[in-house]
Amino acid sequence: MSHIVVIGAGQAGSSLVAKLRKDGFDGEITLIGAEETLPYQRPPLSKAYLLGEMELERLFLRPESFYAENNITLKLGRRVTAIDPAARTVSLGEEVIPYDQLALTTGSDPRRLSAAIGGDLDGVYVVRGLTDVDAMAPHVTAGKRALIVGGGYIGLEAAAVCAKRGVQVTLVEMADRILQRVAAPETSDFFRSLHASHGVDIREGVGLERLEGEGGKVTRAVLSGGETVEVDFVVVGVGITPSSQLAEMAGLELENGIKADAKGRTSDAAIWSAGDCASFPFQGKRIRLESVPNAIDQAEVVAQNMLGADKEYIATPWFWSDQYDVKLQIAGLNTGYDNVVTRQGEGSQVSFWYYRGDQLVAVDAMNDPRAYMVGKRLIDMGKTADKAVAADPAADLKPLLKA
Template identity: 65%
Template sequence: MDRIIVIGAGQAGASCVAKLRAEGFDGALTLIGDEPAPPYQRPPLSKAYLLGDMALERLYLRPSDWYAENTIDLRMGQAVEAVDAAAKTVTVAGAALPYDALVFATGSTPRRLPAEIGGSLKGVHVVRTLADVDAMEPEVTPDRRVLIVGGGYIGLEAAAVARKRGMDVTLIEAAPRILGRVACAETAGYFRDLHGAHGVTIRENVGLECLNAADGRVVGAVLTNGEEHPYDMVIAGIGVTPNDVLAEMAGVTLDNGIATNARGQTSDPAIWAAGDCASLPYRGARIRLESVQNAIDQAEAVAKNILGLGEDYVPKPWFWSDQYDVKLQIAGLNMGYDSVAVRDGGKARSHWYYKGAALLAVDAMNDPRGYMIGKRLIEAGKSPAPEVVADPESDLKALLKA
């Protein structure tokens, strides 16, 4: 193994090359990114960075000279033009680079509003890259009216930042409730009330019919219930799609992204995938995990497996979201849950997801203790009785010894 190329200079790509060097790989190592900036953190973009609380340099995952010091050929602002799996080459800037192992860490792309309803107008934004947020920032000013389309965590985080910046915020969700695909009704209700208390107007069961324009810029919207309102800008938070075009070019199997086995290897033994772009086997299903934790852990597992470790990656999912003065921490995956135990400790609150008697996941709002204990219980395969965790007087820590 002499030459490894990693395509995608986000969290997964940066973690992969760092782990390869840490594990002793001393061959040629290339990291290719289509953005002009070196690898950086994405979660703070729509929060601390947009609020002006984090300088650009603090976003960077590593100092810029770290890559050269570790003999990593970091190619910024370069889009891969072709992948030839038969020849084992990647074409960048007209040059074919050979590889022995190739890693796709290409991430995902936010869904945009359709152009036919005004999605390409000026003032319509998505939140994903540094360029996205830099383009949006001058418009996030007090007293302007913003429409946020989509009631997932991205939309809710954008709403919180917009309110902190003094904007008039309306959020619409076409489904019956916000967080419908990712959280229980109890968690949705908690965040609906939180945003309402901060002055955000949330409209559920209401979609976007079209955007109104003047001189090529959004000036308002028509909703699916027939209402028409003026807006100065629009933020779309309607999900993401995996970046798998290059993988398709390489001829590897796709299935809700780039399909991998439990070790991160694709249908081509020389090609691997990690992060948002990769789908992996999990509890009899195939899933993609869109989180920083998975990007790091899966990429590091791939690095070790490329070097011959031969060990399955078993995800231990965790997520977080910051909104106003609330920190939401999520442990586990709630897929298939059929009941929820609510532990209400006043300012600290947690929702515990069960399938039958099995604990699957925990949503903890300003409850780091509940989150940490819930995470350890899930990882240990322990499932305390729902009535025990729902009792705010019960000693959660004692459950770890049960």
């Protein structure tokens, strides 16, 4: 009987094994995860879960009964120590598991501050897994002082939750502006104003020199200009890196993560990859997409291909972020844009339309689901939007889809 092993029990891994069974695979399936917990969704961790608005059970992607009913063997709280592609085996310490096909859905790892600048002090947290958030949660209370390091979406979401809980928040971003790597200045300006209105002190062009502590616990931060900020805890949101160590040990080709082809196959014909850890061809270049939609969609295509579908994964990038009462929805990739059109709606509704020349490439929509929906469909269809129509809040966007 054929045996498929999946390493990485996150969104991609859980989606992949579910798709295998849905599409009729009747062989053995083993899903291996380093965490003790059932596969769970990560986005609510730093928002609803941290705020106490979501119970642990609601985080689970599927109930434990699903895996039992579908004859999926879960090995949780287990770390893979080696992959032997020649023998087609996976080792978990002394336990050796043979496979016919293997999928790596190992996700990504948060960048951490080095011990040399105090990154190993108690009270310094990243926002990645359940353990991280559970450790941080008791500190997120009114009157505490937090330093957020990094002005990307993770840092800003953490700042929003802390501010809503009455924490005094200082956020430092080394770049000239928050969201500089991922968004236009217009989007940066919107979120800077939003956070300022909630009392968050954002410092741009300011780095962290070091953290200092007493009794092994962080108590202050020294910023790049020499200023000292007293803190009770620190949240580090300075990006993630693909978790490709196992692939490297197995001798697989790497390129910005685990190098996969358009069908999700790695340099070894029996090994596949999907999710945050996998890079793949997209519009003439190689990218990784760090998003839940990509993890699900790519994993499902890989599952189909493991069963012989021979199907290419066509990514339709989209992302979201929730901060205070603002829902940001992003369609497309803004790489290479050279001009931005603003569409100002009612109240807090606003969207920014990114163009490369006259071609629409991405949309950032704040509390404007209609603009997001139209923009996403246009981008997915390879169409563009007349700039004058996009900029006119009185203009109906729907006819753009028929143009």
